[in-house]
Amino acid sequence: MLKSSVDRVAEATPRAIANRMHGLSDRALAWLFVGPSIVLLLAVNIFPLIWTIRLSFTNFRVNRPNAEVEFVGLKNYLNILSDRDIWLTMQATAHFLIWTIVLQVLIGFTLAYLINKKFRGNDLWTTIIVLPMMLSPAVVGNFWTFLYQPQIGLFNYAVGFLTGADPSSFSMIGDVSLAPWAIVIVDTWMWTPFVMLICLAGLRSIPGSIYEAAECDRASKWRQFWTITIPLVLPFLMLAVLFRGIENFKMFDLVVQLTGGGPGSITELTSINLKREAFEKWRTGYASAYAVILFVTVFGLASIYVKALNKVKQR
Amino acid sequence: MTFRHIRSLAAFGALLAAGVATTGQANAKDLTLCWAAWDPANALVELSKDFEAKSGVTMKFEFVPWPNFADRMLNELNSGGKLCDLMIGDSQWIGGAAENGQYVKLNDFFDKEGIKMSDFIPATVVGYAEWPKNSPNYWALPAFGDVVGWSYRKDWFARPELQAEFKEKYGRELAVPKTFGELKDIAQFFQKREIDGKTVYGAAIYTERGSEGITMGVMDVLYSFGFKYENPDKPYDLEGYVNSAEAVKGLEFYKELYDCCTPPGHSDAYMSEDIDAYKSGQVALHMNFAFTWPGIHADANVGGEKSGYFPNPAGPDGAAYAQLGGQGISVVSSSEKQEDALAYIKWFAQPEIQQKWWEMGGYSALLKVVEDPKFATSQPYAQTFLDSMAIVQDFWAEPAYASLLQAAQKRFHDYVVAGQGSAKDALDGLAKDWTQVFDDEGKY
Numbered sequence: 091m092l093k094s095s096v097d098r099v100a101e102a103t104p105r106a107i108a109n110r111m112h113g114l115s116d117r118a119l120a121w122l123f124v125g126p127s128i129v130l131l132l133a134v135n136i137f138p139l140i141w142t143i144r145l146s147f148t149n150f151r152v153n154r155p156n157a158e159v160e161f162v163g164l165k166n167y168l169n170i171l172s173d174r175d176i177w178l179t180m181q182a183t184a185h186f187l188i189w190t191i192v193l194q195v196l197i198g199f200t201l202a203y204l205i206n207k208k209f210r211g212n213d214l215w216t217t218i219i220v221l222p223m224m225l226s227p228a229v230v231g232n233f234w235t236f237l238y239q240p241q242i243g244l245f246n247y248a249v250g251f252l253t254g255a256d257p258s259s260f261s262m263i264g265d266v267s268l269a270p271w272a273i274v275i276v277d278t279w280m281w282t283p284f285v286m287l288i289c290l291a292g293l294r295s296i297p298g299s300i301y302e303a304a305e306c307d308r309a310s311k312w313r314q315f316w317t318i319t320i321p322l323v324l325p326f327l328m329l330a331v332l333f334r335g336i337e338n339f340k341m342f343d344l345v346v347q348l349t350g351g352g353p354g355s356i357t358e359l360t361s362i363n364l365k366r367e368a369f370e371k372w373r374t375g376y377a378s379a380y381a382v383i384l385f386v387t388v389f390g391l392a393s394i395y396v397k398a399l400n401k402v403k404q405r
Numbered sequence: 406m407t408f409r410h411i412r413s414l415a416a417f418g419a420l421l422a423a424g425v426a427t428t429g430q431a432n433a434k435d436l437t438l439c440w441a442a443w444d445p446a447n448a449l450v451e452l453s454k455d456f457e458a459k460s461g462v463t464m465k466f467e468f469v470p471w472p473n474f475a476d477r478m479l480n481e482l483n484s485g486g487k488l489c490d491l492m493i494g495d496s497q498w499i500g501g502a503a504e505n506g507q508y509v510k511l512n513d514f515f516d517k518e519g520i521k522m523s524d525f526i527p528a529t530v531v532g533y534a535e536w537p538k539n540s541p542n543y544w545a546l547p548a549f550g551d552v553v554g555w556s557y558r559k560d561w562f563a564r565p566e567l568q569a570e571f572k573e574k575y576g577r578e579l580a581v582p583k584t585f586g587e588l589k590d591i592a593q594f595f596q597k598r599e600i601d602g603k604t605v606y607g608a609a610i611y612t613e614r615g616s617e618g619i620t621m622g623v624m625d626v627l628y629s630f631g632f633k634y635e636n637p638d639k640p641y642d643l644e645g646y647v648n649s650a651e652a653v654k655g656l657e658f659y660k661e662l663y664d665c666c667t668p669p670g671h672s673d674a675y676m677s678e679d680i681d682a683y684k685s686g687q688v689a690l691h692m693n694f695a696f697t698w699p700g701i702h703a704d705a706n707v708g709g710e711k712s713g714y715f716p717n718p719a720g721p722d723g724a725a726y727a728q729l730g731g732q733g734i735s736v737v738s739s740s741e742k743q744e745d746a747l748a749y750i751k752w753f754a755q756p757e758i759q760q761k762w763w764e765m766g767g768y769s770a771l772l773k774v775v776e777d778p779k780f781a782t783s784q785p786y787a788q789t790f791l792d793s794m795a796i797v798q799d800f801w802a803e804p805a806y807a808s809l810l811q812a813a814q815k816r817f818h819d820y821v822v823a824g825q826g827s828a829k830d831a832l833d834g835l836a837k838d839w840t841q842v843f844d845d846e847g848k849y
Contacts, residue, residue, distance in 0.1 A: 149845075153483040154505060154804070175815075240669035264672025266823045352614035353672050354823025355815055369476060371808040372483070 146379035153372040166379035179363040185270055187338050191331055193278045198285025206293045220283040231347025234276045238262040263349045269357050273345050285330045292326030328399045339388050434462050436745050439489035442468035445549055445696055448765040456752045462745050472616050482507040490740040493548050493732045496532045501804040503536035508544040509736040514747055520754050528797045529770035533733030545733025546750050547770035552793040553625050553728040556691045556701050559713035581715045588718050592666035595689035607666030608690040609682040611675055612822055618675035620813040623659050625728045628798050629720030630655030641848045643839055648832035656828035660821045672822050694730040698786035699766040714789040729797040805842050812838035
C-alpha cells in the first residue's frame with residue numbers, strides 16, 4: 091500500500107520530537123505556528139494604536155515625565171478640527187496628492203504603453219526609466235535642491251534656455267506660487283516609474299487573442315484601446331493609485347529635504363505638521379489625536395477605494 | 406533535559422556573564438559627550454585629549470548636525486537615554502532640562518570644587534547655566550560663548566571706485582554700518598553689482614524654516630528696534646510688547662532686507678548656507694554666529710585681511726542688541742558615569758584649559774581669558790566678540806520653549822519669506838500663540 095506524504099513525514103520525525111508533539115491537535119499546531127506572528131503584530135501595531143487612542147484624550151507631554159496627566163475628553167480633537175492652520179496643511183496635502191496622482195497616472199500609463207511596444211533597446215529604456223524610484227527620497231530631495239538653485243541649478247537653466255527668462259529671476263522652492271509645484275514635479279519624477287511598472291504588468295497580462303478577435307471584428311485601434319486596453323488595465327491602474335495615494339498622504343522625507351515645509355507654511359504637509367506637534371512642540375496628547383484623525387481618514391478613504399476596486403475587478 | 410544539556414547551558418551562561426562583565430569594565434572609563442557637529446566640536450575633540458591623558462578616561466563624542474541637533478538630543482533627554490553622559494545643549498533647553506530633572510544640578514559640585522560663576526561672562530551664566538533665570542541655581546558650566554554678529558568684505562569696502570560711488574549716492578563713507586538703516590543701504594549698494602566679473606549680492610541673513618534659523622535672525626533686528634518679550638513689571642503679559650509698534654517696524658525692516666538684498670534662492674538659509682554664500686564670494690555682508698569667524702579668517706578665498714567683523718548695528722533709537730548663541734555643558738541625570746562627567750567639567754573649567762580652548766577656536770566664557778589685555782588683539786574678531794557679548798539678549802528658555810520657537814518660526818517665515826499678511830498680523834498672531842502656550846502652561 092502506498093504511504094501518504096503525511097505518513098512519510100510522521101515516520102521521518104525523530105522520536106523525541108514526536109513524543110513532545112503527541113496529543114497536539116491540528117488547531118493547536120496551527121496556533122503554535124501563527125502565535126508568534128500574532129504576538130508580534132499585537133506588540134508593534136495594535137498595542138501602539140490603542141495606546142495612541144488613549145493618549146489622544148489626554149494632555150500628556152512626553153517631555154514632562156513628572157507632570158500630571160489629565161483626561162481632556164474630546165478637546166484635542168475639537169482643537170484640531172477647528173484649527174485654521176491644520177486645514178491649510180490639509181489643503182497643501184490635497185494639492186500635492188491630487189496633482190502627483192494625476193500626473194503619475196497619465197505619464198506612467200503613457201510610458202508603459204510605449205514601453206509595451208516591441209522596439210530596439212526596450213529593456214535598456216525600461217531600466218533607465220525606473221532608476222529614480224530606486225534612489226533614497228532624502229538623496230532625491232537633496233539633489234533637487236541643487237537642481238532648483240536659481241544661480242547654478244540645471245532646472246532653472248533649462249527653463250531659462252527654453253523660455254528666455256533669467257534663470258536667477260525665479261526660485262522654485264523659495265516662491266510661494268512655485269514651491270507647491272516644485273514638490274509635485276520631484277515626486278512625479280521619482281514615482282512615475284512605479285506607476286509605469288504596474289501599468290506595464292497590466293498591459294502584458296492582456297491576452298493577445300482578445301486583440302486578434304477585435305481585429306477580426308474590424309475594431310479600430312482607438313476602439314480596441316478604449317474597450318479592451320483601458321478596462322483590463324483599470325484594476326492595475328487603480329491599485330497604483332491606491333499605493334501612491336497612501337504613500338503621498340504620509341509624504342515626509344522628500345518634502346522636508348526640499349522645502350522644509352516652506353516658504354512660510356505653503357508646503358507643510360500634514361505629516362510634517364504632525365511631526366512638529368509631536369517631536370518639536372512635544373504635545374504628545376494633541377499629536378496623538380492628530381494621528382488618529384489622519385489614520386481614520388486614510389483608512390476610511392482606502393476602504394471605500396478598495397471596495398470600488400473590487401467592483402471593477404468583478405466586472 | 407539531560408545533564409549534558411544542563412552542562413552546555415551552564416557553560417553558555419558563564420561565557421555570557423564573562424562577556425557582559427568584560428563589556429562593563431571596558432565602558433567604565435568611557436564618557437560620551439553630545440554636541441552639535443560643527444567646527445568648535447572638532448576643536449573640543451583635540452582639547453579633550455589632555456583630559457584623556459590626565460584622567461585615563463576615554464572620551465567618545467556624539468555630534469549631530471545643527472538642523473537635527475535639537476530633535477535628536479531632546480529625544481535622548483526625554484526618553485532618559487544613556488547615550489550622553491555630558492551634554493552641551495542649547496541655551497534654550499535649560500528650563501525644560503532643569504524642571505524635568507534631565508540635568509544634574511551643579512551648585513554643590515561648584516561649591517566643592519571652588520568653581521565660581523562670577524568668574525564667567527555674566528550673560529553666559531544667565532543664558533547657559535541658570536534656571537530660573539537670574540537665580541543662583543546652576544545646571545551647566547558656560548562652555549562656548551556665542552553671539553550673532555556680522556562679517557563683511559573689507560577688501561570690497563576699501564576699493565576707491567566703490568567708495569567714491571557710495572559717497573556720491575549716500576553722502577557718507579562706505580564703512581562699517583552704525584545703524585541697521587546704514588546696513589541696508591550698504592546691502593542695496595552691493596546687490597547685483599559686478600565685482601571682478603562676477604555678480605554679487607548684498608547680505609546673507611537667516612531665513613531657515615525648519616529649526617530656529619529665521620527666529621535667530623529676526624530677533625537681532627527686533628531687539629534693536631524695541632521689541633520686548635513681556636511686560637517687565639508683569640511676567641507673561643505679552644500684548645503690546647511682542648507686537649508693539651517698534652517691533653512691527655523691526656519685522657518690516659527684516660522683510661525689506663530679505664526682499665532687497667539677499668542672493669536669489671536665499672529662502673531657507675541658516676548658518677551653513679550663509680557661510681557658504683560668504684565664503685564663495687557672493688555677498689558683501691554676512692550675518693552669522695561668532696563661531697564662524699575663525700573659519701572665515703582662515704579661509705583662502707575671503708580670509709585674512711579680506712574680511713572684517715562688526716557687532717549688530719543700532720536700531721532707529723540707538724539701541725543695539727544681539728541674539729545670544731552658545732551653550733553650557735551639563736551632566737545628564739540618566740548617566741551612570743556622573744562622577745567622571747563631573748571630573749571632565751572640573752578639568753574644563755580650569756583657566757589654562759579655557760585659554761587653550763580659545764586658542765583652538767572655542768569661544769571661552771571665562772572672564773580671566775576674555776579680560777586678558779592681549780585677548781582683544783589676539784584675533785581680528787576678538788574685539789567684535791567682546792562688543793557683541795556685551796549686548797546680548799536670548800530667546801525664551803522656558804520649558805515650553807520648543808512650542809514658543811515653532812510659533813515664531815511659522816509667523817516670521819510666513820511674513821518675511823512667503824509674504825503673507827502684514828508684520829502687524831504676524832506679531833499679533835505671535836502674541837496670541839505665545840499667550841496660548843503660557844496659558845496651557847498654567848502661567849495665568
